[in-house]
Amino acid sequence: MIQELNDAQREAVEHDGGPxxxxxxxxxGKTRVLTARVAHLIEHRNVxxxxxxxxxxxxxxxxxMRRRVTNILGCEPAGLWMGTFHSVSARLLRREAHRIGFTxxxxxxxxxxxxxxxxxLLKDGGYSPKAYRPAAIQYVVSxxxxxxxxxxxxxxxxxxxxxxxxxxxxxxMGRVLREANAMDxxxxxxxxxxxxxxxxxxxTRYQAHFQSVLVDEFQDTNRAQYLLVKQIAEKxxxxxxxxxxxxxxxxxxxxxxxxxxxxxxxxxxxxxxRLEENYRSTSVILDTxxxxxxxxxxxLGKTLFTSRVGGDLVVVTATADEGDExxxxxxxxxxxxxxxFCEYKDFAILYRTNAQSRxxxxxxxxxVIPYQVVGSVSFYARREIRxxxxxxxxxxxxxxxxxxxxxxxxxxxxxxxxxxxxxGRMSVAWNRSFxxxxxxxxxxxxxxxxxxxxxxxxxxxxxxxxxxxxxxxAATLLESIIEVTDYENYLxxxxxxxxxxxxxxxxxxxxxxxxxxxxxxxxxxxxxxxYLTAAALTTSADHAEGDPEGVTLxxxxxxxxxxxxxxxxxxxxxxxxxxxxxxxxxxxGEEERRLAYVGIxxxxxxxxxxxxxxxxxxxxxxxxxxxRFLDALPPGLIEERRTSSVFGDFAKAAASVPVGWDALxxxxxxxxxxxxxxxxxxxxxxxxxxxxxxxxxxxxKGRHLKVVxxxxxxxxxxxxxxxxxxxxxxxxxxx
DNA sequence: ATCCTGCAATTTTTT
DNA sequence: ATTGCAGGAT
Numbered sequence: 098m099i100q101e102l103n104d105a106q107r108e109a110v111e112h113d114g115g116p117x118x119x120x121x122x123x124x125x126g127k128t129r130v131l132t133a134r135v136a137h138l139i140e141h142r143n144v145x146x147x148x149x150x151x152x153x154x155x156x157x158x159x160x161x162m163r164r165r166v167t168n169i170l171g172c173e174p175a176g177l178w179m180g181t182f183h184s185v186s187a188r189l190l191r192r193e194a195h196r197i198g199f200t201x202x203x204x205x206x207x208x209x210x211x212x213x214x215x216x217x218l219l220k221d222g223g224y225s226p227k228a229y230r231p232a233a234i235q236y237v238v239s240x241x242x243x244x245x246x247x248x249x250x251x252x253x254x255x256x257x258x259x260x261x262x263x264x265x266x267x268x269x270m271g272r273v274l275r276e277a278n279a280m281d282x283x284x285x286x287x288x289x290x291x292x293x294x295x296x297x298x299x300x301t302r303y304q305a306h307f308q309s310v311l312v313d314e315f316q317d318t319n320r321a322q323y324l325l326v327k328q329i330a331e332k333x334x335x336x337x338x339x340x341x342x343x344x345x346x347x348x349x350x351x352x353x354x355x356x357x358x359x360x361x362x363x364x365x366x367x368x369x370x371r372l373e374e375n376y377r378s379t380s381v382i383l384d385t386x387x388x389x390x391x392x393x394x395x396x397l398g399k400t401l402f403t404s405r406v407g408g409d410l411v412v413v414t415a416t417a418d419e420g421d422e423x424x425x426x427x428x429x430x431x432x433x434x435x436x437x438f439c440e441y442k443d444f445a446i447l448y449r450t451n452a453q454s455r456x457x458x459x460x461x462x463x464x465v466i467p468y469q470v471v472g473s474v475s476f477y478a479r480r481e482i483r484x485x486x487x488x489x490x491x492x493x494x495x496x497x498x499x500x501x502x503x504x505x506x507x508x509x510x511x512x513x514x515x516x517x518x519x520x521g522r523m524s525v526a527w528n529r530s531f532x533x534x535x536x537x538x539x540x541x542x543x544x545x546x547x548x549x550x551x552x553x554x555x556x557x558x559x560x561x562x563x564x565x566x567x568x569x570x571a572a573t574l575l576e577s578i579i580e581v582t583d584y585e586n587y588l589x590x591x592x593x594x595x596x597x598x599x600x601x602x603x604x605x606x607x608x609x610x611x612x613x614x615x616x617x618x619x620x621x622x623x624x625x626x627x628y629l630t631a632a633a634l635t636t637s638a639d640h641a642e643g644d645p646e647g648v649t650l651x652x653x654x655x656x657x658x659x660x661x662x663x664x665x666x667x668x669x670x671x672x673x674x675x676x677x678x679x680x681x682x683x684x685x686g687e688e689e690r691r692l693a694y695v696g697i698x699x700x701x702x703x704x705x706x707x708x709x710x711x712x713x714x715x716x717x718x719x720x721x722x723x724x725r726f727l728d729a730l731p732p733g734l735i736e737e738r739r740t741s742s743v744f745g746d747f748a749k750a751a752a753s754v755p756v757g758w759d760a761l762x763x764x765x766x767x768x769x770x771x772x773x774x775x776x777x778x779x780x781x782x783x784x785x786x787x788x789x790x791x792x793x794x795x796x797x798k799g800r801h802l803k804v805v806x807x808x809x810x811x812x813x814x815x816x817x818x819x820x821x822x823x824x825x826x827x828x829x830x831x832x
Numbered sequence: 833a834t835c836c837t838g839c840a841a842t843t844t845t846t847t
Numbered sequence: 848a849t850t851g852c853a854g855g856a857t
Contacts, residue, residue, distance in 0.1 A: 346845075350846065449844070449845075450843070451843075637846085688845095
């Protein structure tokens with residue numbers, strides 16, 4: 098059943114035989130068009146699902162689209178190549194791996210793996226990670242890859258030392274990754290291009306295979322991504338790209354809006370369809386959005402309209418600080434829920450940076466309001482999860498040196514820096530993996546006898562697991578890993594912290610169990626390999642923490658493509674939104690404006706904007722001025738408010754701030770006692786994990802403030818906590 | 833030589 | 848919250 102479509106939407110859905118560019122404004126039914134088109138291809142043009150490639154940018158968007166296509170068709174479209182660019186590429190590369198010097202078991206290195214690899218390579222090359230920050234090197238290399246710049250080209254272009262070193266690391270890293278049978282995120286997009294260049298018959302095959310190609314969020318594609326879909330679609334020329342230049346917010350990741358112009362040049366017969374009717378927002382909200390975006394110079398230009406004329410005014414509120422802001426948001430939500438019969442899940446709180454979620458979480462928890470945070474700390478980033486995944490990776494791909502380095506040291510088994518460094522040197526000398534080098538440790542008299550036997554035991558253990566892996570699912574394999582490493586005991590020895598981690602391990606097993614069941618005959622890779630692919634490509638953004646029926650908290654970036662009846666855009670201060678770092682270039686400035694536009698257009702019925710007169714950033718109290726995006730708003734569309742705290746009710750403002758920030762100490766020492774919440778010996782506090790307790794000692798200042806808390810729970814006892822990270826609250830109940 | 837403790841740095845946005 | 852480093856204990 099195809100839902101009702103307007104003329105432009107129908108044109109895009111049913112357009113047959115040729116390239117199609119859909120300029121889809123915010124809320125114009127873009128996802129509906131894409132899903133309807135996929136369903137249309139399958140149902141009415143008899144295209145087998147396995148010959149359709151539909152790529153999106155986030156896993157969320159992909160699963161949403163799959164859900165909706167399933168809904169329209171009434172059954173799961175088996176074999177459909179639908180997913181993120183990275184996951185679709187990974188699937189393709191697993192089949193073709195051997196042609197480009199990999200095995201189908203190749204590992205995907207995530208950002209953390211790559212960063213620690215860069216650190217290792219810097220040291221091997223004799224560069225100090227202090228002088229050449231790995232993060233900076235990684236950024237330069239990644240930008241180069243995204244722009245299809247080779248190591249030698251980067252070296253030629255290099256303007257400073259960092260870039261020269263980056264070029265060298267880029268060069269070395271390419272070889273090291275290949276030897277480790279591993280690819281990083283950028284490689285997933287680049288290797289298909291290499292494959293097609295070196296094996297034109299492969300390109301011909303995929304060109305013939307894919308009858309139809311669809312691309313969502315086309316404005317966010319980088320050069321490699323565009324070339325990939327362009328090449329695949331060049332033969333059949335049935336390619337449909339959907340995008341909105343006003344919502345291009347990933348320039349920092351290499352996205353080039355230019356691809357939208359190039360599409361029209363490369364496919365000169367491309368049909369252009371504009372979706373300009375907005376079905377989401379009231380005209381008040383839409384006019385506000387248009388006002389904000391209209392100040393940008395570089396636009397393709399389009400006019401959005403809505404039939405939902407009028408609507409509640411946009412509320413712009415000045416608050417005292419981030420705690421006051423959070424309390425104000427809370428009170429508006431509570432009022433809306435009681436008076437307007439909204440549900441908590443109708444609300445979203447958007448912010449520029451992840452760090453801003455904290456005050457909201459504190460206030461919601463204190464008032465027992467259900468909420469979910471999307472994308473703060475990734476499940477897969479936790480130490481215990483990374484440890485176990487490292488074992489899994491090593492079992493599947495023995496050349497994965499990063500996995501070896503991690504697994505062999507955790508749990509501690511007596512292999513330390515020195516032994517590991519020696520194995521590393523030998524592995525470079527012999528041009529073999531760490532694992533294979535370790536397997537002949539008995540022939541290395543330079544190693545301590547103890548290290549020798551430990552390494553051999555470790556190698557044997559992994560090999561036994563590899564034997565087992567032929568039969569076993571990812572979940573069973575993980576269970577074996579946990580058993581032979583005695584991992585739960587290792588965690589249990591860490592005390593209460595460890596108990597929490599054991600819970601996470603159980604969750605990992607549950608997640609892996611689901612993967613083991615699915616089987617896809619089209620796909621040559623084993624369930625375990627596919628599980629690892631998913632684990633590597635699943636980011637924090639895919640996992641919401643908390644109550645799915647509650648208020649949603651996320652960054653404005655994450656919100657793209659989503660909508661809520663009521664949206665709060667918070668932290669609307671100059672320097673924060675727009676972020677000052679981004680304002681260094683004109684490009685960056687325009688992108689911030691587009692980000693604001695994205696945020697505003699998420700709202701269906703009501704939009705709130707708020708800013709704080711002062712805000713603690715990295716433990717420092719910073720004065721704030723309203724965002725320049727607020728200046729542009731026409732008076733007729735907005736209602737200005739301020740919280741009572743703004744009128745000098747400092748006691749309330751100070752009390753509303755989570756304890757733990759000794760904020761003013763560096764700004765103004767005299768006012769310290771007056772304005773900054775601080776810890777007092779004897780005060781009762783509560784910790785998320787450890788429960789309630791009493792402060793017995795305080796030391797340090799600013800962001801280094803430390804407190805010793807004697808917790809009531811006997812198992813926990815006294816603990817020293819870094820206030821800035823502990824997230825302590827005042828214990829109101831027992832106060 | 834390994835491991836433990838304490839200190840410092842990290843975070844703007846994400847695959 | 849995690850990681851890596853330095854220095855001291857084992």
